[in-house]
Amino acid sequence: MISVKNLTKRYGALLAVDDISFDVGEGQIVGFLGPNGAGKSTTIRILTCYHPATSGQASIAGYDVFTQSVDVRRQIGYLPESAPLYPEMRVREYLQFRGKLHGMDRAQRDKAIQRVTDRCWLGEFVDRPIGQLSKGMRQRVGLADAMLHNPKVLILDEPTIGLDPTQIQEQRKLIRELGQSHTILFSSHTLGEVEKVCSHVLVIASGRILARGAPEKLRDSVSAGSRLIAEMRGPAEDIRRGVSSLGGVRKVGVESQDGWTRLSIEANEGSDVREPLFQLSSSKGWPLRELRREVASLEDFFVKITAEQRAAAGKG
Amino acid sequence: MRKSMVIMQRELGAYFFSPIAYVVLALFLGLSGYLFSSFVFTAGGEASLRNLLDGWAMPIMLLFFLSLLGMRLLSEEFRMGTVETLLTAPVTEAEVVFGKFLGAGAFYLIMLATTLVFGLFISLYGRLDPLLLLCHYLALIMLGALYISVGLFFSAWTKNQLVAGLLSMVFLLLFSVLAQLVADSLEGWLKAVFQHLSIVTHYSEMIRGRLGFNHVVYFLTTTAFFLFATVKVLESRRWR
Secondary structure (H helix, E strand, C coil): CEEEEEEEEEECCEEEEEEEEEEECCCCEEEEECCCCCCHHHHHHHHCCCCCCCEEEEEECCEECCCCHHHHHHHEEEECCCCCCCCCCEHHHHHHHHHHHCCCCHHHHHHHHHHHHHHCCCHHHCCCEHHHCCHHHHHHHHHHHHHCCCCCEEEEECCCCCCCHHHHHHHHHHHHHHCCCCEEEEEECCHHHHHHHCCEEEEEECCEEEEEECHHHHHHHHHCCCEEEEEEECCHHHHHHHHHCCCCEEEEEEEEECCEEEEEEEECCCCCCHHHHHHHHHHHCCCEEEEEEECCCHHHHHHHHHHHHHHHHHHC | CHHHHHHHHHHHHHHCCCHHHHHHHHHHHHHHHHHHHHHHCCCCCCCCCHHHHCCCHHHHHHHHHHHHHHCHHHHHHHHHCHHHHHHCCCCCHHHHHHHHHHHHHHHHHHHHHHCHHHHHHHHHHCCCCHHHHHHHHHHHHHHHHHHHHHHHHHHCCCCCHHHHHHHHHHHHHHHHHHHHHHHHHCCHHHHHHHHHHCHHHHHHHHHCCCCCHHHHHHHHHHHHHHHHHHHHHHHHHCCC
16 A cells, blocks of 8 residues: 655765655555654655655555655645644534535535544534644544545554653554544554554664564564562572573672672573572572563664664774 | 635644734834824825825835734744644645645735724715725735735745844845835936835835736735745755
């Protein structure tokens, strides 16, 4: 449904998107994950025909974004970051305006507005001026607008940014529901969000796609780099030696305080040292008061994959 | 064209939520009413609007007012980010520009419509020449269309509407007042060149009832040029 080939975008000397390629199949919900300034919005703006690419190709539903721009724009519903709207218009008035721009006649517009305002829980707000709505409500109006002409593809740029936790949950639920009838590409910078909503994830940083795949797969590769945190009481040096000798342990960091020794243990991929650790503590009689797995944050994940990428580039 | 009408409706609606538009409408009514009562509506005066429209007052007044109306047309879209939703809808830049032009034009027509009451007053006391009146309104409409297209052009350059408005005023002052003053100080063919450039020359000729082909062509081509240039500026913004 969406096909991107060797897409590159330069702003003067700045390389915003660096030779990326990916495909989104019909009916997929794809999360576009990356830190701020990674090139997510730039890629999205190219796909929605707002900016042309410097080189490369992109097409949506078989139409080229550059040469068949108006056809592409008929196929997509787009929610830009921060959902820009005209504050002086009322919600219904705005949706009527957008419907007219899509060439819908009066009956189609009325029906579509009924449908999207139901879907986005805007029912009681349709006659309110947009300027009076909260940030969360405005995001919903933006989403309602994107869905208005029932497009095949929905492209949502940070659809949950600036929302409160309840609204975020509702918004995610809505996106999941919409995924049943639309192909969706949405960007986010939180891994948890992407994991809950998408069938497929693209990780992008500094203009390149660094990882792609099902969210569980990515999660595994993140937790493979996770650490164990443990606290035991006993002679620090003995504890360090004992833990280091356990099978699968790669690196141990030790920190002593008030007679307790705090360990941060990095294990080899695929090995779980929690049980051997417990056995060690009970056999030596060193009390264990904490044992937990510290799952790497998204930042750690980015640091890790960008470092790997740099290392690979250095070798090549 | 249908899409342009949709945008025109939205723009016209937006003016009624804009304090600037109300100030412009009120000042225009007040000032033109004052000019009318002191220069036209006098005992033994000429039974036409010529004394209201001729000279510097009306073109300069409109220059400021229409720059104020035109400056928000595109710069507001840039400032609010709505340009992104607008230009990713299935409309072309030309449809957007023309729609905005018509929107400001429609508001200007409402402004002009209020001055019809002056014609009514005159016809109560004298015989108004309907053809001359038509010529006057044609001149006003063409002048306004040019002013709006220049304002629209400058508002495509910046997201700051004040900057757009000031640029438009300065530019229009150069092409109406300064060109005229330069023409007055020159002789021969140079004088003719500057006179032809000056907006006010063409306007005044039409106000005096000389609806020459060259004046109409001047207004139509300059307006079309600025609309075309606006489309190009808007298109080029995509590349940045």
